[in-house]
Amino acid sequence: MNPWLFVWIPAIAGCMAYFISNDALRRTLWLSVAFLHLIGSLFAASPPLTLFPGAWFGFDSLTALFLPITSILFLGASVYGVGALRRDARMPHPDRLPRRSFRFSPEAIFSGCMLLFLASMSGVILSRHFGLQWVVIEATTLASAPLIYYHRSRHSLEAAWKYLMICSVGIALALLGVFCLALAGSGAIETLTIEGMLERAGVLKTAWLKLAFIFILIGYGTKMGLAPLHTWLPDAHSEAPSPVSALLSGALLNCAFLSILRVHQVCLPCGIGDFSRDLFTLFGLVSMGLAGIFILHQPEYKRMLAYSSVEHMGILSLGVGLGAAGAYGSMLHALNHSLVKAMLFMAAGNILWMYRTKTASAIRGILRRNPTAGALWLGGFIAIAGSPPFGTFLSEFIVLRTLLDQSRWLAAAIYTLSLLTAFVGMASIMLRMALGDPNPTETREKLDPLCIAPPLILGFLALGLGVFIPRDLHLTLIQAAQAIGGFMP
Amino acid sequence: MTTLTVLLALTGVLLLGSSRLSISIRLVAIQGFLLGMTALWGESGFHAAGLSSGLSGMLVKGIVLPWLLLFVLKQSGARREIEPFIGFGASMLIGLLLMGLSAWIAWRMQLVEQGLSPALFTVALDLMLVGLFLIITRRKAITQTLGYLIMENGVYALGVGAGTEFSFLLEIGVLLDVFVGVFLMGIMIFRIDREFEHIDTDRFIELRDTASGKLPVEAGEGVR
Numbered sequence: 043m044n045p046w047l048f049v050w051i052p053a054i055a056g057c058m059a060y061f062i063s064n065d066a067l068r069r070t071l072w073l074s075v076a077f078l079h080l081i082g083s084l085f086a087a088s089p090p091l092t093l094f095p096g097a098w099f100g101f102d103s104l105t106a107l108f109l110p111i112t113s114i115l116f117l118g119a120s121v122y123g124v125g126a127l128r129r130d131a132r133m134p135h136p137d138r139l140p141r142r143s144f145r146f147s148p149e150a151i152f153s154g155c156m157l158l159f160l161a162s163m164s165g166v167i168l169s170r171h172f173g174l175q176w177v178v179i180e181a182t183t184l185a186s187a188p189l190i191y192y193h194r195s196r197h198s199l200e201a202a203w204k205y206l207m208i209c210s211v212g213i214a215l216a217l218l219g220v221f222c223l224a225l226a227g228s229g230a231i232e233t234l235t236i237e238g239m240l241e242r243a244g245v246l247k248t249a250w251l252k253l254a255f256i257f258i259l260i261g262y263g264t265k266m267g268l269a270p271l272h273t274w275l276p277d278a279h280s281e282a283p284s285p286v287s288a289l290l291s292g293a294l295l296n297c298a299f300l301s302i303l304r305v306h307q308v309c310l311p312c313g314i315g316d317f318s319r320d321l322f323t324l325f326g327l328v329s330m331g332l333a334g335i336f337i338l339h340q341p342e343y344k345r346m347l348a349y350s351s352v353e354h355m356g357i358l359s360l361g362v363g364l365g366a367a368g369a370y371g372s373m374l375h376a377l378n379h380s381l382v383k384a385m386l387f388m389a390a391g392n393i394l395w396m397y398r399t400k401t402a403s404a405i406r407g408i409l410r411r412n413p414t415a416g417a418l419w420l421g422g423f424i425a426i427a428g429s430p431p432f433g434t435f436l437s438e439f440i441v442l443r444t445l446l447d448q449s450r451w452l453a454a455a456i457y458t459l460s461l462l463t464a465f466v467g468m469a470s471i472m473l474r475m476a477l478g479d480p481n482p483t484e485t486r487e488k489l490d491p492l493c494i495a496p497p498l499i500l501g502f503l504a505l506g507l508g509v510f511i512p513r514d515l516h517l518t519l520i521q522a523a524q525a526i527g528g529f530m531p
Numbered sequence: 532m533t534t535l536t537v538l539l540a541l542t543g544v545l546l547l548g549s550s551r552l553s554i555s556i557r558l559v560a561i562q563g564f565l566l567g568m569t570a571l572w573g574e575s576g577f578h579a580a581g582l583s584s585g586l587s588g589m590l591v592k593g594i595v596l597p598w599l600l601l602f603v604l605k606q607s608g609a610r611r612e613i614e615p616f617i618g619f620g621a622s623m624l625i626g627l628l629l630m631g632l633s634a635w636i637a638w639r640m641q642l643v644e645q646g647l648s649p650a651l652f653t654v655a656l657d658l659m660l661v662g663l664f665l666i667i668t669r670r671k672a673i674t675q676t677l678g679y680l681i682m683e684n685g686v687y688a689l690g691v692g693a694g695t696e697f698s699f700l701l702e703i704g705v706l707l708d709v710f711v712g713v714f715l716m717g718i719m720i721f722r723i724d725r726e727f728e729h730i731d732t733d734r735f736i737e738l739r740d741t742a743s744g745k746l747p748v749e750a751g752e753g754v755r
Contacts, residue, residue, distance in 0.1 A: 177704035184711045191719070196726050200735045203672065203719050210679055210712050211666060217686045217705070218659070221693050225647075277738045336740060345740065 043086050045099035048109070048164040049178075051075060056157030060150050065131075069124050072153045076120040079160065080113040088514065098235070099168040103521035107373060108167045108300050111380045112293045114503075116160050118496035119285035122388050123156065125492025126285065129395070152192055152283075158185040159289065166297040171235045172220045175301055176213070179262065182294060183209045190282040190290075201274075201281035208274040209265050216261025216301075222254035223305070236304060243311035251309060255318050258305045259325070266298035268359060269329040272352045276336075279348035280400060284391025287344065291351045291387060292380035299358055299376065303526050306362065310527045319363045319527075326360030327456050329353065334463035343402040344390050346471055347383065350426060353464050354379040357441060360457065362526055364444045369528020371440030373519050374507075378433040381504040386422040388497040392489055393419065393475070402471045407480030414489060416476050418497050423472040425504050427465050433507030535569050536650045539688070540630060543654075543661040546681065547622040550611045552673055556600045559677050559684075562658075563592025566684055569651065570691050581691070584702040588687070591706055596680065596713050603717045604673060607724040616668045626661060633657040651692035658685030672723055672730040676716045683709050 055075045062068040087106035101109075127149055162185050165178030183206065191202035224234055226246045239246065264271040279287045309318040333353035340346040354375070361372025392415045397405050409416030425432040428439075438461065445454040511519075523529060542562040549555045567589030570581040617625065633656035637649045662682025666675045687705075724730050 173701045174704070177701060177708055180705075180708040180712065184708065184715060187715055187719075191722075197737060199719065199722055199726055200738055203716075203723065203732070203735070204738075206712070206715060206719065207666070207675060207679065211663070211682065214659075214679070214682050214686055217683075218689065221686070221690050225693055276740070281738070340740065 045168045048168060049161050052157045053161035056154045056161060059154035059157055068153055073120055075157060076117040080117050083109040083113040098171040098174050100170045103518060103525050104300060105167055106518050107522045108296055111377055112163050115289060115292045115380055115384045118384060118500055119289050121492050122496045123285040125490040129490045155185050155188045163293055163297050167300060172223055173234055176217050176220050179301060180213050189286040190278050192283050198281040201277040205274045205278040212261045212264025216258050219254045219257030219261055222250050222257060226250035226254060239308045246312050248312055248314050251312055252314055252317060255305050255309055259302055259321055262298045262301045266295050267352050267355050268325045269332040269352055275352060276345045276348040280342055280344035284387050288384035288387035292384035295355055296376055296380060306526055315527055319365055322359045323363030326356045326363055327453060329356030330460035331456055334460040337464045337467035342400045343471060344400050347386055347390060351383055361441045365528050366444055368441050368444035369526050370519055370523040371437050373522045375437035378437050378504055378507060381500045382425040382434060385497040385500040386426060389418040389422050392493055402475055405475045406478040409476050411480040414494055420476050421501050431505055431508050433504050436508055532572055535565055536654045539565050539654045540657060543658050544623055544626045547626040548619050550619055552604055552609060552611055555677055556597050559680055560593050560597035562684055564589055566688060583699050587706055591710050599717050603720050606721060607730055609671060609730055612669055612671055612674055629660040630657045648692050651688060655685045655688035655692055670731045670733045672720045672732050676713060680713060
């Protein structure tokens, strides 16, 4: 299968979506592209993987893991998004801006940007060339900034501005890293592909390679939300519409992570794998510790979820930093976290729609007022806390065991302490929201089935991964872990 | 070549000292032109390989983006940068220090072995630092956008200096990203001005982690 299709089809559909004024037609286009993308990525991820030597796009084991994650989440977010747009159309908001004939309707911009966002994320996952990778990562920022600003409120404007500014500056630093990478080789274009760099592993100049890794880690790390570079993340995740938050957290952060892993892949055979591993470990632990502190006493529940994403990005980074089985744990956790966090953001979107507030203390008794929304919220809490039936438990445990195997007692202490802090913080906020007696004046409203099905299915997928990992997925995870310097014991 | 690098460094220092926003935008435009020239000339006379990237860079960074920013500036009614966190005189002094620092790093890195021009490398690093400095110490959203553009210019200059032969397609891709990025920032400044009636980003303090102060319920339309 031609990998360019994953980029071009959503990109063209996205551009078309701006000009389609019929809502039903546009939504059909949007959902069918999302569905096709999922079918295609599952097909492409099944072995044998085809790498086209010298090509700028290709499938490898990391792609085979991350592309289906993005597809599943995008389909879920699209179905949820259509449901959310439908329920808003039934109950138009009094502040709704008058439609002007020469402008695209807000929904057209929304679906168009979503599809362009999908195209750019697919590009990041598939790209084998560091220059091209930079171009598509910056494109993800540009496609998602209007999505964050969708509500047209002061807060969303502030969040989108910070997102655009901080990420663009970070990514500009990453471009510097890409040039350093070119200088580590001879500077010719062919050598900037991953295969080209790996072929010359022996003759690359390690000083420039180290510099490149630092700049790219800082640049793309900003986008990935590694502390202390995460400052844009809580604002953007809490102000964006919920399906967008789900994609930002579950898919975009992974894409940025993958881009750093690509450089790590080059560092490994050049003998500076320990250098890059130490940096991964350091950033991972700092992110976990800081996020844990911010989750405690967080007044807003969507911000709490955002900080939880910072924490889980820390786990991913730490896992890669440990290598060995930790890399396997990290890959498995990337999958688990994406499913669970997307589910939680969608559940949060339902709650936001019911209560019209983001303040956690204003909400009580969701379970009694709307059992479905409450059950999703509670289920999400159990999953994100890493409790046994869910896959998150398994992946967090693998990382912990690797820490203990390598006798890194201090890191293991920080790891468990941060997980515990986050657990206590999230439990106190989320349980209080779900349990208790609701305010008697609140009415019971029916949620749109399109807004319930996606989080429910994602939740069941996360549950299933805790019970049973299919053989093909297991093999893909092992290959992905091997590609970034780990293995499964 | 040397003349071009000296002129580039000069725009950096002048940008740190300019308080009038319209002048700053024009300085960045001049900078974009000079950068396009460096891509065209290279180390030894006219450089045909740099023709496409040099000309497209000049068009976007020297004409289109400055024109867009001048338009946004006119709409917003802001004239000058008021009370930056670090004064203009001190900023220029720091600019000189940054240039010294860049030159020292360039000297330490023994670039000649790499086939890099130390002068161009110094200027590239200097422009990146100047851009970052402006983003951190200035209040107006438009100056921060300029800071981003200056930083991007610095990275671009390094790419020219390193002789990285990105293919034409990639160069256009990078340029398109920068263009769309600054375009979006321009639109946002426009809306920030309408919504807040100022474009001072240091007054963006409504989003934070503390529970102090009532966080008003979101009253926007659309997907929740």
